[in-house]
Every structure is written in C-alpha cells, then in structure tokens.
Amino acid sequence: MAVIALLGLPIAPSGEGGASIADAMSGLLVVGCAVRLVRHRRRPLSPGAAMVLALPVVGIAVAAAGAASPGAGITGLTRYLQIFVLVPAAVLLLVRDRRDFRLLAWSFVALALWQGTVGVHQYVTGTGASYQGEDVRAVGTFGPTDVMGMATVVAFGLVCAVALALGSGTTRQRTSAVVCALALLPPLALSFSRGAWIATALACGAQLTLAGLRRAVRVGAVVAAVAVILVGGLGVGTEMLQERLDSITRVTDAPDQSVVDRYTMWAAAVDMWRGHPLTGVGLKGFPDQRDGYASLALSSGSDIGGAGAAYSKQPLLSPHNMYLLVLSEQGLIGLLALAGSWLALLVCALRGLVRVRRAPPGAAAGPGRPVRAPSGLDCALVSCGLLGWQLVDFVYADIGGPSTVLTGVCFGLVAWWALVDPASPLSLASEAGVSPASPVLGASTRPTVSAAVTEGFPAVLDTEGQVSPTSPVSGAVAPPVSSSASSSASSPTAGSPEGASSR
Secondary structure (H helix, E strand, O other): OHHHHHOOOOOOOOOOOOOOHHHHHHHHHHHHHHHHHHHHOOOOOOHHHHHHHHOHHHHHHHHHHOOOOHHHHHHHHHHHHHHHHHHHHHHHHHOOOHHHHHHHHHHHHHHHHHHHHHHHHHHHHOOOEEEOOEEEEOOOOOOHHHHHHHHHHHHHHHHHHHHHHHOOOOHHHHHHHHHHHHHOHHHHHHOOOHHHHHHHHHHHHHHHHHHOHHHHHHHHHHHHHHHHHHHHHOOOOOHHHHHHHHHHHHOOOOOOHHHHHHHHHHHHHHHHHHHOOOOOOOOOOHHHHHHHHOOOOOOOOEEEEEOOEEEEEEOOOOOOOHHHHHHHHHHHHHHHHHHHHHHHHHHHHHHHHHHHHHOOOOOOOOOOOOOOOOOOHHHHHHHHHHHHHHHHHOOOOOOOOOOHHHHHHHHHHHHHHHHOOOOOOOOHHHHOOEOOOOOOOOOOOOOOEOOOOOOOOOOOEOOOOOEOOOOHHHOOOOOOOOHHHHHHHHOOOOOOOOOOOOO
16 A cells, blocks of 8 residues: 555656656565565465466566666566566565455555546646647646556556446445546546557446446446537537547547657567567667667657656657567567466456356345445456456556556456455465355355365364465364264354355
C-alpha cells in the first residue's frame, strides 16, 4: 500500500526519468519479503507456481549478457527483474488472504480517484500537458514526461472498481464501486490515451462476460444507450476528444505524426529481431540501434510541455510496444519466456475463476445483506481484468516512467490469485485437496478437506491458507487415529463444518 500511495506524490517537472521514491519503496518491499521468508523457513509456493514466476529470468539474463555495455546490462536487468519478477513475487508472498487482496484493489481505486481528480482539474483550468497547442491533457501528478502515467493508474482503478461491483460483497460496497467506476470515466477520457481507452473497454467487457452473459448484455445495452444520449443527443465531449476518438478507426488513412513514428519504430524493432533472432540486440539496445534500422519518416522526438514544464523534445527511445521491445532486445528466447509466464498466469487465473463460479454462493454478509455472487468472484475478476488490460495495453505501450512500478504490483496481485489462492490449480491448498468452495481465507471456520487427503488423518491449514509444516499433508507420518476420535470427527460438531468429508 505504501508503494501505491507514494505514486500519488507529484513528480518534478524537470525529471528525466530514473528511479523514483516509489521504486525505492518497492526495493524495501522486496527486502522485507526476503527477510520474512528466511525467518519463517517454509515452502511458500508449489514447484509449478515457482517455475511460472521465475520463467522470465531466463530471457532477461541471456539478454543482459548480450548487452552493449556492462552498465546497460545491469540497468536493464535490474529494471526487468523489478517489474516482472521481484515486486510481483513480494506482493504474492505478502498478501495473506482475500481480504488483503481486496484492500489492495481498493487502494488502486483510491489512487485512481486522486490522480483523476488532479487530471480533471488540469483540463478545466488549462494547466495540463500540451496537446494540439493547448495545455489541456490530463496527466495527474506524473507530469508531461509520463503522459501515460495517469491513464494507466485511472484504468487500473476503473478495472478494479468494475470487478468489485460485479463480485461478492455487501450492497454498500458494490454501490460504492459503481460510483467510483463512473467517477473514473471522465479523467480516463481526458487523458487522450487511445491505447488506454481500447485496453479498458476490452478488459471491462471481458469482466462483464466472465461475471455472467445476461448481465453483460444488459449492462452493454445501458452503456450504449447512455453513450448515444450523451454524445449524439446532448453533444457531450469536446471537439478534441471526438477527433481523438475518431482517429482510432482511421490510423491508416490519415495518420498523425505520432502514429507514423510508432509504425516506424515497430518496423525498426522487427528488423532488429531479424538480425538477431534468438537473443536480440541486448538489454537497452533499442535506443542505440534505432537509427540504423528506422526509416527517414521517424521524427526527431516528441514535443512535450505544460503541466509546469517548459517546452522540449523528448527522444523516442522505445517502440511503444512491449512485445516488440522484448523481441528486439531479448529475441525469441526472451519473448517466449516472458509471454509464456503471462500466458500461464492467464490460464491459471481463468481456471480459478471457473472454480469459483462453480462453487455455491457465499453465506450472508450480514443481516439482510445476502451475497448473491460466489465468494471470491470479485478477486477473480480483478485478476483477470488487470492482466487482460495489461496484455492489451502492451500492444500500444511498454515499461518506462514513474508509474511502471505499479505494473509490478499489478502482476503481483494477478500472480497471487493465479498461483496461491486455494481456487488456483497450482496453489499448495489445491495440492492438499482443499475444496475451493470452502471459506479458507479470512473465515472463522475450518476449511473442507477432501477425503483423499483426510484418509486416516486430519489436514491442518494455517491462517494464510497454506499447509502447516506440522501437518501430515506436508510429508510427516501421521499417528493412527483411534476409533473414538474417528467417530467423533465424522459427526458435524462446532469444530467441523457441516457436510465436511472427514473421518
């Protein structure tokens, strides 16, 4: 939460990139997690989950060895490990249960509301980043050097709010999530980020579909009707906003210079990969090799200004496509390793969502407040939505800027649901036979254990949903169970949930 909160602090207008205070806090997060892991001395992940999390290290290490200079290799290695391995692993290991997961999701929403408020104020007062000659682009506290920062933060918050509104929880929580989602729409629109618009629309559409097809159809009809009334009937939306929206469908007919630059850098990245198909040109190699592969259509840089910064030219040092950046700098080895890890996370997250959907609805959340959705559905939708948004956005953007550390936290949340939650096929609780329908995390009752695990001995889980090292499940030899204890365990008492398959 400290990493997320520090991203709400303003960035110096003259900042040229590099590590921020949020990056430093993420380093403390990793160190604290490592110390905690050494002190507890227990297996936190199953072998399959550990392999999925560590898979990107292969391509990153090979590309670092092939960097043009040791300094560039170390810098690139540190950044990639921070965003795709170390911070996600720390978040995964420190989140204890679904309550912690929801707390981080609400933290995403809170940060998005703060940045969105600053962005709307910038648009209204004309103090934002420069866009078409006017200082109206909403960038939040990130400044004109990271114009995608506020759009990314607001999009993450919107995806989390939609998931919390569709999932389990009290009526008050779901209503608050709906209000937050609606409040985040204006700042997302005023960011003028076409890539964030496309990724958010696809991610939220996927969340609605995964939550229920009928609900998706109803919500889609309402959104379409409201859009027609606001835009077509009342004419809501400035000329700049409408022009930016129309440009999505005509990027090949009359592209602006930003689109030309992007296509030119994409072609240069592909040509770099063709020259070095397996290992790429090395980490941090794209800026050095760009001019040798790019055509003359590439401009000298992007114009930035406004939001407290003077006008300047920002050099184009990346292809603005994460997949092509990895392909050009790490080759096929790096792309297959990194994309393979993301694909495994997506498959495990979707399988966990299917398990939760098949589970019976949760118990009443309070007097007169029944939970209609299965318990854990909100966590599943948050994970699938965030990962889906990131995978789509990587087509139009890559890592870079102060907001990048939030991507690592995002992957950590996704990894926890996909690899640690009992609904995941790769979690230790799943290996131990814990039923995903049981309230393993954050519940006051003991979890339901399958008959295959409880044959002759009870399984014990700690408060984090992991198999206790003193339990026979983790490999210790269980003492024989007496007949009296067996008959006592077979009857539904206060210590055993009704209907548990135990002996």
